Amino acid sequence: NAGVTQTPKFQVLKTGQSMTLQCAQDMNHNSMYWYRQDPGMGLRLIYYSASEGTTDKGEVPNGYNVSRLNKREFSLRLESAAPSQTSVYFCASSDWQGADEQYFGPGTRLTVT
């Protein structure tokens, strides 16, 4: 039982390049989330997927797109990377919203030059 896995662990992009961050969970959770973590700002929600087949914007969605490929997988795409997107990205999952705690992946450290 690996929990939540993310690939890659590290990535360096040049401004304007694109990339997709992959996330998978093996806990049969319905909901999945993408956050970014920046120093002194906590975690901010980028997008979430309440259940398979649905996605919604979070607090900071601009510059990102997501795909809920199936119940297990939720990817985050940067179409044209900008230096402001330099951050640590975390994927998380939970069984349902509300009382259920979220389980986090190990993160992807992205640097955009």
Next chain:
Amino acid sequence: AQSVAQPEDQVNVAEGNPLTVKCTYSVSGNPYLFWYVQYPNRGLQFLLKYITGDNLVKGSYGFEAEFNKSQTSFHLKKPSALVSDSALYFCAVRPSPNDYKLSFGAGTTVTVRA
């Protein structure tokens, strides 16, 4: 408007002393409250949550938190801190059961000295 605040950027305590990490929230109604811990270069780990019922919640690794509705606070506590408790701690609030958004505080860095 910020939903949750952690007023201290850093907390330093000696091993064996009590540890308190403060959190206040500013949502109406009956929010769901969570504490997470992040060790260096790791993802967040769930510690405990308050949903309803007893105001004192016990969680992992000997941590507990007290929900105080009148003061809108949810402080994390540990009676006797360990060096291994040194980490970054986040308080988070979900404003209502139907709200998917989990709002995180900025985090408090805890350092426990031997």
